[in-house]
Amino acid sequence: MNIFKNQGSKDTRSGFGAGLAELGRSNPNVVALCADLIGSLKMEEFIKENPKRFFQIGIAEANMMGIAAGLTIGGKIPFTGTFANFSTGRVYDQIRQSIAYSNKNVKICASHAGVTLGEDGATHQILEDIGLMKMLPGMTVINTCDYNQTKAATIAIANYKGPVYLRFGRPVVPNFTPIDQEFTIGQGVLLQKGESVTIISTGHLVWETIIAAQELEKEGINCEIINIHTIKPLDEKMIINSVKKTGCVVTAEEHNFLGGLGESVARTLTLNHPSPQEFVATKDTFGESGTPSELMNKYGLNKSSIIKAVKKVVLRK
């Protein structure tokens, strides 16, 4: 049953770097900005090949967002790069006024999202960014799950006109998305059909969901798995149709359960097909220092938390 072949584990941020490099070759309007984190964002290849289309802003994220907004006037497609924390919370008003409200074609590319940033601790581990960004009118919010998906998403958002928040991370995770899989903004990816429960997951939790489902299968619990990479606009149709069939849902994300994917799913189902739901997410808390896997375990963002949530939710049907 293992149709999910790991093609070799990699970090999602490297998928961003590869996608950006490809855009550098294919789209002359793409420009990139960075606030002193070139290596962390894997932007070296783009910069080497397109030095005049890269802007090193220094440690000044507010200025970076404004400059990105200005670059769109004249037809450029700016990709900003810094950590998720400094891409959102630090510059919320700049994004709100100069980018979202002004409807500027800026791609806010955010690495090191969530607790998997690891040892640097809570000052750098944002777990609120999906909520912050999805609340902005007109903002598209994407959280990718592996290298191939991140690369494809990076390329896809250049062809979409409007502000986008693209969220990815630092740790090395299995790369299982087929290399030729098309990335369509707003369209969920049905990874596996099932009858007992729908598991909807995003980002680093997708692989955990896949291996959880394999264990649950052995116990006779048959999971339908949907990978939601675009949290806004949400693929409501796919979610509703799936939960109509399975009757219950677990959502899984590396984010606070307030404001994340889970709440978007809950809202969708409440309005269309009220159903039992369990949330695999952080529970209104900050992170802390530790290795990525230690943190994922401590904060319940792993296979066993998903299994537990599934067993609970199927009893609530």
Added chain:
Amino acid sequence: MEKIDSLKNIVLQVRRDILRMVHKVNSGHPGGSLGCAEFFVTLYNVILNLNEGFNMNGDGEDLFFLSNGHISPVFYSTLARKGYFPIEELNSFRLLNSRLQGHPTTHEGLPGIRIASGSLGQGLSVAIGSAHSKKLNNDSNLVYVLMGDGELQEGQNWEAIMYASAKKIDNLIATVDLNGKQIDGSTEEVMSLGNLSDKFNAFGWEVLSLDKGNDIEEIILTLNKAKSLTGNKKPICILMKTEMGNGVDFMMNTHAWHGKAPNDEQLSSALSQNIQTLGDY
């Protein structure tokens, strides 16, 4: 001379527009708007190289950004009188379903506006970005931005000021409206800006002083001087001293009219000091 007289006539009409706009909705910011009337009228009618009509990208023309968006009345009036949209639309300022929002925005599609502003301190960064875009497009036209003096208390400006000189942004002319006043009082009392000329110089900018920022001839001279200094690997700053509430005797020499509209009687007095020249909207 004839040209100056014609500009003065536009200024008189713009002042009337500002006063009537804020009076009608009993809100808005007349003080700073009146103080910058000569600057806006001169910029749009003498200085800027503009294309016919409006497109967002502004290829092949000069661009202007207003960072201190609360002086929207002077911006709207100047744009309308320049033909960007019908002057009758000034009637809709701050009303429901209007393109003339309290603070300027692209959201309602008003021609002439390229960025939302109002939350302070963001315009210089945006102007720098568009200056980068012009260079990438081999477009030799210039980018202008106006900032308030109180607005320089926002830290983002200093990120942008440092950046502009470090990256040699020399197709940009930033003007600071030095009226010395903000909502809670004088800039000196609220949060002294210190010696701005020294500060911009220390940050590596070319600094020009415009001591008579309500004198059209002086504005033309200084802006032309600024233009002549572009392309020299340095950003250019004009410190423009203006009189808040200029042209209305009881609105001058006070910060009281920063964000307050005149009542009927005050409007009548203010209008009597500024005769109709181009016809009220």
